[in-house]
Amino acid sequence: MADIRSVNTLMQDYQRHVAQLERLRALLQERLGAAEAEFDRLGERLLANEPTTSRRALVERARRARVTVVKMRAAIVRMDRGLYGTCRRCGTFIPLDQLLRAPHIQECATCRNAHVDRVAV
Template sequence: MAGTGSLHDLMRHYDQHLARLEDLRALLHEQLAAATRLRDARAARRRTAAVEEALERMDRGCYGTCLRCGALIPFEQLRRRPQRRRCDGCTETGQGRHEAA
């Protein structure tokens, strides 16, 4: 029964992961609502599109993966900017500097 503890640990980590995803989904919906209230229509469309793309990636199961290097984006980075598409490392290299992180 040595594997039972490991299975329980895996399930606990999985449950934590799902809870974090739900927290991030809630943040994205808050940002979507805030974007619709922006006075600058162009900025509102850009921000709305970025948030909707993040929600779509979440639904497809590829949310939280850097589009440049393929690494998982740390939760703390996603908490700061849940619609981000790149990790801090790839954003700092200048790749996609004009593109939303």
């Protein structure tokens, strides 16, 4: 039978976890808003055919902004499903400091580095 102290400790751990998820959700939503605004701004510049900027560079920046928006939205969906914070490739937990730096990246460092190595070969 579990003692009261262990149940209390579990509840405290759970409350800390919920607070961290709320913090990460707010961070994701804030960064998603910024990424969407950047994507919209770049789209407007592309439509305006600005002569001073290399169109190829502008298209690449817009593509990267769109990828970021998609990753942010996917991370929020994973959070809603209870999967956020685990690597989508191997299932291990992603360290909190990594999630705070890049909340939209849903792969652990090992899997991300392995993927980069495979692409580079």
